[in-house]
Structures are given as structure tokens and as C-alpha cells.
Amino acid sequence: MPKQIAIYGKGGIGKSTTTSNLSAALSDLGYSVMQIGCDPKNDSTTTLRKGKSIPTVLDTVRQRSGDLDNLVHEGYNGIYCVEAGGPEPGVGCAGRGIIAAIELLDNNGIIDEYSPDIIIYDVLGDVVCGGFAMPIRKGIADQVYTVTSSDYMAIYAVNNLFKGILKYSNNGGALLGGVIGNSIKSSLQEDMIKDFTERTNSDVIQFVPRSPTVTRCELDGVTTIEGAPDSRQAEVYRELARKVINNKDKYLPTPFDNDDLADWASGWINQLLLNRKVEIDNIQEEASGI
Amino acid sequence: MVHGNGHHRGSCRKNKIKRILDLDKDTCPNREQRANGTNVYYGKASQLLQDAKEGNINIPDRKFQQSGGCVLNFYLSNRVTTIRDAVTIFNAPVGCSAGSLGYRELYRGVPEALGRTNEYNNAWLTTNLQQEDVIYGASEKLRDAILKAEERYHPQAIFILTSCTTGIIGEDIEGTVDEVQAEVNAKIVPIHCEGIRSRLVQTGYDAFWHAILKYLVKEPEKKQDDLVNVASMLSYTWQDRLEIKRLLGKLGLRVNFIPEFATVSDFEQLSEAAVTAPICPTYTDYLSRGLEQKYGVPYFLYPSPVGFSSTDEWLRNIAKYTGKEDEVEKLIEEEHKIWEPKLNAIKQEFVSLRKNGEKPTVLGSLGQGRLVSQMPYFDELGLATPAAMAQDFDDLLIDELEEIVEKSGDFQLMVNTFQAAEQANVTTNLDPDLTLTCPFQGGTWERDNNVTRIHSLRGDPEPTSAQAGYAGAVAFGNFLLHAFKNRSYHKTLSEKTEKSYKDWWYEQDNPLYYLNESK
Numbered sequence: 107m108p109k110q111i112a113i114y115g116k117g118g119i120g121k122s123t124t125t126s127n128l129s130a131a132l133s134d135l136g137y138s139v140m141q142i143g144c145d146p147k148n149d150s151t152t153t154l155r156k157g158k159s160i161p162t163v164l165d166t167v168r169q170r171s172g173d174l175d176n177l178v179h180e181g182y183n184g185i186y187c188v189e190a191g192g193p194e195p196g197v198g199c200a201g202r203g204i205i206a207a208i209e210l211l212d213n214n215g216i217i218d219e220y221s222p223d224i225i226i227y228d229v230l231g232d233v234v235c236g237g238f239a240m241p242i243r244k245g246i247a248d249q250v251y252t253v254t255s256s257d258y259m260a261i262y263a264v265n266n267l268f269k270g271i272l273k274y275s276n277n278g279g280a281l282l283g284g285v286i287g288n289s290i291k292s293s294l295q296e297d298m299i300k301d302f303t304e305r306t307n308s309d310v311i312q313f314v315p316r317s318p319t320v321t322r323c324e325l326d327g328v329t330t331i332e333g334a335p336d337s338r339q340a341e342v343y344r345e346l347a348r349k350v351i352n353n354k355d356k357y358l359p360t361p362f363d364n365d366d367l368a369d370w371a372s373g374w375i376n377q378l379l380l381n382r383k384v385e386i387d388n389i390q391e392e393a394s395g396i
Numbered sequence: 397m398v399h400g401n402g403h404h405r406g407s408c409r410k411n412k413i414k415r416i417l418d419l420d421k422d423t424c425p426n427r428e429q430r431a432n433g434t435n436v437y438y439g440k441a442s443q444l445l446q447d448a449k450e451g452n453i454n455i456p457d458r459k460f461q462q463s464g465g466c467v468l469n470f471y472l473s474n475r476v477t478t479i480r481d482a483v484t485i486f487n488a489p490v491g492c493s494a495g496s497l498g499y500r501e502l503y504r505g506v507p508e509a510l511g512r513t514n515e516y517n518n519a520w521l522t523t524n525l526q527q528e529d530v531i532y533g534a535s536e537k538l539r540d541a542i543l544k545a546e547e548r549y550h551p552q553a554i555f556i557l558t559s560c561t562t563g564i565i566g567e568d569i570e571g572t573v574d575e576v577q578a579e580v581n582a583k584i585v586p587i588h589c590e591g592i593r594s595r596l597v598q599t600g601y602d603a604f605w606h607a608i609l610k611y612l613v614k615e616p617e618k619k620q621d622d623l624v625n626v627a628s629m630l631s632y633t634w635q636d637r638l639e640i641k642r643l644l645g646k647l648g649l650r651v652n653f654i655p656e657f658a659t660v661s662d663f664e665q666l667s668e669a670a671v672t673a674p675i676c677p678t679y680t681d682y683l684s685r686g687l688e689q690k691y692g693v694p695y696f697l698y699p700s701p702v703g704f705s706s707t708d709e710w711l712r713n714i715a716k717y718t719g720k721e722d723e724v725e726k727l728i729e730e731e732h733k734i735w736e737p738k739l740n741a742i743k744q745e746f747v748s749l750r751k752n753g754e755k756p757t758v759l760g761s762l763g764q765g766r767l768v769s770q771m772p773y774f775d776e777l778g779l780a781t782p783a784a785m786a787q788d789f790d791d792l793l794i795d796e797l798e799e800i801v802e803k804s805g806d807f808q809l810m811v812n813t814f815q816a817a818e819q820a821n822v823t824t825n826l827d828p829d830l831t832l833t834c835p836f837q838g839g840t841w842e843r844d845n846n847v848t849r850i851h852s853l854r855g856d857p858e859p860t861s862a863q864a865g866y867a868g869a870v871a872f873g874n875f876l877l878h879a880f881k882n883r884s885y886h887k888t889l890s891e892k893t894e895k896s897y898k899d900w901w902y903e904q905d906n907p908l909y910y911l912n913e914s915k
Contacts, residue, residue, distance in 0.1 A: 236567060236568070244568075277575055
């Protein structure tokens with residue numbers, strides 16, 4: 107049985123970047139990896155493919171070509187890249203798209219056929235509806251990871267994801283493998299995320315510092331692992347990969363009520379504000395999704 | 397039959413129906429994915445065969461399409477509800493279950509004297525999904541419905557029929573089932589028949605059998621060497637059920653009829669049977685493969701017992717798996733002795749109906765399974781079938797269709813599900829002496845010279861409507877003969893009804909005129 111994980115997080119928080127670097131690092135470690143982008147934007151795997159996009163599962167179905175041979179495309183170091191795809195912004199139902207794509211892959215034995223060691227679902231946003239919860243249901247992923255920065259809205263999204271995990275945990279759904287702290291610039295940000303995990307019965311698996319190397323590689327259409335393999339940042343991703351592959355933790359998180367979360371966060375944000383004015387700029391910058 | 401699973405990365409996915417069924421999944425692939433199915437085609441049967449072999453089958457859109465059934469209501473809603481000691485829950489808005497209402501009355505037309513059980517009383521519930529359920533999720537409602545079903549009916553099984561609505565909002569049906577199963581005695585069987593999941597209603601058959609195989613069939617306690625699984629008898633008429641029972645009874649065999657009017661224990665013992673025999677192969681395929689794969693129950697998919705030679709072969713196939721090889725030859729001989737003279741008399745009358753020595757022509761409208769069994773039967777009667785209409789076509793019956801084309805020559809084939817206008821057009825253009833339609837596929841309509849008739853209706857208890865086995869071959873022959881000889885029905889129909897379509901439509905030489913070629 108392959109290890110199957112799903113990675114969630116607020117939009118723009120660096121989820122696909124982290125996922126693709128994780129895939130690339132795992133692949134370098136010798137594992138056969140499949141990355142499945144579950145986002146109608148269809149851009150999860152582009153940095154594994156030199157910046158080029160691939161035809162999506164749903165487009166293939168839509169054309170009714172009956173051609174199930176061309177859903178999986180090889181990327182960096184032989185990583186199997188899949189994009190679920192979905193509707194244009196403002197129309198249709200992206201959630202149903204995720205369901206349809208995953209069912210198609212699963213029921214037709216397409217994933218089994220490639221028999222990867224690890225399958226990573228890169229899922230848009232927090233668990234907004236039944237469709238986006240599909241990857242954490244019983245029988246799909248067995249561990250969920252979430253990417254967050256110290257931005258309040260990103261943590262808010264993590265808290266929502268925890269609610270989703272809790273909901274499906276009664277029915278054999280996936281449990282939490284850990285929180286990945288991303289875009290970290292100060293130890294206070296680490297402390298805030300750590301505190302959140304301690305209060306919600308979860309844990310941080312890795313902090314990933316903010317790094318211009320990542321941005322530069324992305325602009326070149328590659329992962330940091332591929333574009334700057336000797337960088338310190340690449341080593342961080344490799345460390346994350348080693349942790350993920352060995353991680354057997356399965357947390358049943360205890361999310362905050364929304365009001366409590368706001369109370370908790372305001373304390374931390376005040377501290378961050380007091381700590382250094384420049385920190386405020388970072389919060390805003392991160393909130394804008396860069 | 398041997399099924400390989402030797403698929404490797406990037407290997408060709410053609411002939412994927414040979415692959416092992418994955419019963420750990422919540423449901424089956426749809427028929428488009430599993431067997432390259434289609435319900436849009438008009439042309440030479442040989443061309444369709446070639447397209448199928450090359451993997452070039454697709455389902456183009458129609459710009460004009462008449463309504464039909466869906467994965468849920470074409471098949472499941474009116475048959476699963478007949479299972480006697482079970483309750484069906486439609487996890488759907490209330491309208492999705494409306495289709496089964498009429499069937500309760502229809503099936504009640506079968507006299508109890510003919511074996512229709514008097515406990516038959518369609519028990520079903522609907523979760524009656526509303527806007528609020530769509531927005532907030534409906535798992536609690538399903539849970540309540542399951543508990544109500546248990547409390548009210550104490551059934552052996554509770555079937556859950558899913559719908560477009562639950563599919564779109566991504567209801568975690570299995571999650572609810574896992575949670576509530578411990579609280580009820582009935583075995584809960586969720587069936588994924590979301591209408592939007594497939595354009596082929598036949599996907600509903602596979603989804604149903606997937607759930608049966610996954611949840612209801614038990615590990616065999618003992619083998620029942622005299623038990624023969626026969627599925628979908630109600631694709632035919634009630635009399636056919638009796639004929640099958642009669643013939644197999646003479647061999648000392650018992651029939652396990654599923655799913656119509658079956659009990660839950662009939663499903664549980666599917667694994668103990670000696671063989672699974674086909675009545676409608678497109679329907680039985682998934683079950684047959686699943687039982688063979690999981691429990692080693694052998695099966696065959698062709699022929700169905702329609703016409704003398706196919707019935708002979710059907711019986712011989714069953715005899716092979718039940719050790720009745722000697723008995724079956726005796727039975728066939730006896731039956732031929734009784735029925736052959738009657739069939740011959742019908743054939744003689746058809747000879748006398750020939751004009752200029754030409755055989756009368758029949759255009760049959762059938763499921764793909766029936767297509768491959770009925771055409772040889774028409775041939776036995778001395779009727780010509782220069783064309784045929786089928787509800788669906790997929791890779792499941794490539795070999796059988798090829799055999800027919802080889803034996804009987806090429807013919808025009810129309811594939812559509814419930815497109816009455818296309819059928820009326822083809823009928824006018826080909827102008828066969830007799831067009832047989834399915835009640836859901838156009839009914840009968842007026843024709844100036846020739847005849848349209850419905851071939852049978854589910855549950856029809858009239859002996860004159862039978863089609864299967866030897867008695868059915870004779871009854872059906874008589875039915876066809878009457879249609880030729882007595883034209884008063886059609887005379888009246890022509891006099892009293894307007895044409896269904898404008899002349900323009902009948903004059904079009906392409907019944908797929910409304911096909912959207914650009915898609």
C-alpha cells in the first residue's frame with residue numbers, strides 16, 4: 107500500500123510550492139512519487155514540469171475521448187504529475203470536480219497501475235464543502251498535513267481544516283500528520299504556530315523559512331530542489347521529506363471555536379506588533395498571498 | 397474464464413473490461429470508462445465493431461434529445477424496491493423516487509397464482525432533500541432514515557440509492573453507513589447511482605452489483621450444486637420467469653432469481669451457486685465477473701435463452717457446470733418434440749406471408765444483450781433483420797456481435813436510449829414490415845402500411861407475451877405472426893392519431909440529424 111497524504115492550507119500560503127518541493131525531495135531520496143493537484147487552477151505540478159501545465163483529468167473526461175492513458179504525466183525525476191482540474195472561475199462546481207476526478211482515478215485503478223510509494227494530494231484552500239473533503243475521507247489519504255504561516259487568516263483556515271478532520275474521523279477519515287510552518291522569518295512566528303498546535307492537540311513537523319531562493323526558482327519554473335539543490339532551503343525541504351516519510355503520527359486535533367481562536371490570536375498578534383514594526387509589514391505582505 | 401491483471405505503467409488500456417473488479421472501492425467505474433460504452437450510433441454494425449476494437453467509440457452530444465431514464469431511475473428505483481424483506485432509501489429530493497410508484501401497480505398485475513408473492517409491498521423511504529440539506533449536508537437525515545427503516549420494517553437489508561444531489565455535495569455515504577451499521581440489524585447496502593455520474597443508464601446495473609458483491613453476498617457455507625443464478629428476469633416477462641424455472645426444474649436444478657422479488661438470503665447465497673447464467677448479458681456482466689473472481693462461481697454471458705438454438709445452447713452451458721450433460725440432451729429432445737411442430741407451423745405461415753419470395757423484415761429494438769440473442773431467433777423464424785436498434789453498445793459484447801455479423805452478414809445498427817424520434821425516422825426510412833419497440837423507447841406509433849408493436853413490458857404476466865425458452869419462442873412467434881396478420885390495431889391507430897412528427901423529420905435520411913458534430 108502506498109503512503110497517501112493530503113496537503114491543505116489557505117490559498118496563496120505556499121501550499122503547492124511546499125508540496126512540489128516535498129515531492130521532488132522524496133523523489134531524490136529514491137521514492138516513487140505521485141502528486142495530484144486538486145485545484146481548478148491546475149497549477150500544482152507546474153514547477154515539476156519546467157513551468158508547463160498538463161491536461162487535466164476533468165478536461166480529458168469532458169472531451170469524452172475515453173482515453174485514460176494520458177492522465178498521468180512525468181515530471182522532475184520521473185514524478186507522476188496529475189491535475190484534477192475543474193471549472194473556470196465563477197462557474198460550475200469545483201467541489202464536484204474534485205469528487206469526479208478522484209473517483210475516476212481511483213475506480214479505474216489508474217493510481218494502482220503506477221503503484222507509487224507515496225501519493226500526495228495538493229488540495230485547494232480549507233475544507234469548504236464535501237468535494238474538498240474528498241481526499242481526507244476513508245480510503246483516500248491516511249494523513250493530512252497543513253501548510254500555514256503565522257498570518258491569522260492562514261491559521262484560521264488550519265483551524266477549519268481541523269474541524270473537517272474531526273468530522274470525518276468518526277468515519278475512518280484521515281487524521282493529522284502535522285503542521286508545516288511556512289514563510290517563517292522570526293522565532294516569534296514559530297512560537298505562535300507552535301502554541302496553536304499545542305492548544306489544538308497537533309504538532310509542527312517542520313518550519314520552512316521564508317527564502318528568496320524559492321521565489322527565484324519558481325520564476326524559473328522549477329522547484330528549489332531542482333533549481334538550487336545545494337541551497338540551505340533545499341536541505342530544509344529534504345529534511346521535511348525525510349520526516350514525512352517516517353512520520354507515523356496521527357493526531358485527532360481539537361480545533362478552537364471561532365471566537366476563542368480570535369481571542370487567542372489577538373494576544374499573539376499584539377505581541378508580534380509590539381515586537382518589531384517590520385513584522386507588521388510581513389503580516390500584510392503574507393496576507394496578500396505573495 | 398481467466399482474467400489477467402497484468403497491467404503495467406503506461407500499458408494500453410483497451411479491453412479493460414477484462415480487468416479484475418475492485419470491490420474494495422465504494423463503487424464501480426462508469427460504463428463509459430469500464431467498457432467504452434455509447435448510446436449514440438447509426439451505421440453499419442461492422443463499422444461500430446471496428447470502432448470499438450480500435451477504441452474509437454465516444455458519446456457525442458445531441459442538439460435535440462428526448463428524455464429518458466437516469467442511472468437511478470431507469471433500473472434501480474423500480475427493481476431494488478421489489479426486494480421483499482428489504483427497505484429502499486432514496487437519499488434524494490422527493491421526485492427521484494417517483495418512478496417506482498407506477499411499478500407497484502404494474503407488478504401487482506401479476507396474479508399471485510403465478511407466483512407473485514403477496515408480501516410484495518414496495519417499502520421505500522426518501523430523505524426528501526431540501527435546500528437546507530444541500531447547504532448544510534444531509535448525513536443526519538440519512539442516519540435518521542436508516543433508523544426509521546429499521547424501526548418500522550425490521551428488514552434484512554436497507555438499500556441506499558444515492559442521487560445527483562448527494563453526489564454533487566459530496567455526501568460521505570459510507571461514513572454514515574459505517575457509523576450507523578452497528579445500531580441496526582439490517583445490512584446496509586449503499587449504491588452509487590448518482591444520475592450525473594454517467595450518460596449510460598447501464599452504469600446503474602454495475603453500481604448495483606458492486607454494492608451487492610461488496611455488502612450482501614456471503615462467503616459460501618456450502619456449495620449448492622443445483623443452484624443457478626439468473627439475474628434480471630424482469631427484462632423479460634413474468635411468463636419467461638416461469639419458463640426458465642420449468643426448464644431448469646426438469647433438470648433437477650433450482651433457479652436463484654435476483655434481484656426482482658428476491659429475498660435478501662437469495663443475494664447472500666449467490667456465492668454458493670453452481671453457475672451464473674445470462675438472461676441479459678449487459679445487465680449480468682458485472683455480477684457474473686464479480687462472483688467468479690471472488691467466489692469462483694463460473695459464468696457465461698452468451699447466449700441468452702431466446703429462440704430454439706440459443707435455448708439449447710443456454711441449457712447445455714448450464715448443464716456443463718451442474719453435471720447434467722446427459723439429462724440436458726434428453727430435455728432438449730423432449731422439448732423439441734413438443735414445441736418444434738408449433739414453431740414450424742408459425743414458420744410456414746411466415747413463408748406464406750412472403751411477397752415475391754422475400755422474407756418479411758423485422759426491425760427490433762432491444763438492449764445490446766437482447767440484440768445478440770434475438771437476431772438469430774428471427775432468423776429461425778424465417779424473418780429477415782436488415783437492421784436493428786439497441787439501447788446501448790459497449791465492449792462487453794464485441795465478440796458476440798462479431799459472430800452475428802459473420803454469420804448473418806452486415807446490417808444497419810442504431811444505438812440510442814429512449815430516442816423515439818430517431819426510431820421513428822429509421823423506421824420510416826428502412827420501412828420494415830414490423831418494428832418492435834421497447835415500451836420506454838418510443839412505444840407504438842401509426843404507420844401507413846406496416847406495423848409497430850411493443851415487444852414486451854416488464855412484469856407482463858400474459859402467456860402470449862412470453863419470449864424465453866421453447867414456450868416463449870413459440871409464444872413470441874405467434875405474437876409476431878398476429879402482428880402481421882391482424883392489422884386492425886394499426887388501422888385504428890392510423891385513423892385516430894396524427895403523425896407524431898412533421899413530414900420534414902421523416903424525410904431526413906440521417907436519423908442522427910441533430911447530432912452535434914462539433915463536440
